[in-house]
Amino acid sequence: MDWSAEAIEQLRALWAEGHSTAEIGRRMGISKNAVVGKAHRLHLPARPSPIQREQSAAGAASDAPRPIAAVPAPRPVPVPAPRPAPVPVVRAAPPAVVRPFQRSSARSCCWPIGEPGTPEFRFCTSEAMGAKPYCLEHASIAYVKARDRREDAA
DNA sequence: CCCTGATTCGC
DNA sequence: GCGAATCAGG
Numbered sequence: 200m201d202w203s204a205e206a207i208e209q210l211r212a213l214w215a216e217g218h219s220t221a222e223i224g225r226r227m228g229i230s231k232n233a234v235v236g237k238a239h240r241l242h243l244p245a246r247p248s249p250i251q252r253e254q255s256a257a258g259a260a261s262d263a264p265r266p267i268a269a270v271p272a273p274r275p276v277p278v279p280a281p282r283p284a285p286v287p288v289v290r291a292a293p294p295a296v297v298r299p300f301q302r303s304s305a306r307s308c309c310w311p312i313g314e315p316g317t318p319e320f321r322f323c324t325s326e327a328m329g330a331k332p333y334c335l336e337h338a339s340i341a342y343v344k345a346r347d348r349r350e351d352a353a
Numbered sequence: 354c355c356c357t358g359a360t361t362c363g364c
Numbered sequence: 365g366c367g368a369a370t371c372a373g374g
Binding site: 235236238245246249 | 356357358359360
């Protein structure tokens, strides 16, 4: 990164506007590390860090046990809230397909489809076989003949 | 996993 | 001086 006067000015401007280091980096085509590193060297006002290091382990800890309460340090607002439009998004009713975590009927297959916890998760919609909780296809996966099942685990 | 900023340290 | 790596937290 060539820190020309212009580049430094841009960094200062974006920093002053309260953008995140990563955002500044994206806008300037550099890494956030470059941004925060340069900002540090320029002695730009530090942002409220998400972390707090106890780098005073050895000396300061013993003779200077400052219990300093964290200063609020409000995050600077980039722009006087130029809210575009509060568009009240009225969503259409969800598709009448199969609701998550709910089988289509008491007689349908219990085989889970998809990742539990995701909107896509559902159960197989095929009819279950007799007393079994799964349809033909999934029962064949769920129930393995004892003789065929040997070297599969471990 | 994504994100945040700060510090460290080889270059 | 630079910034990737790393840390530490949400």
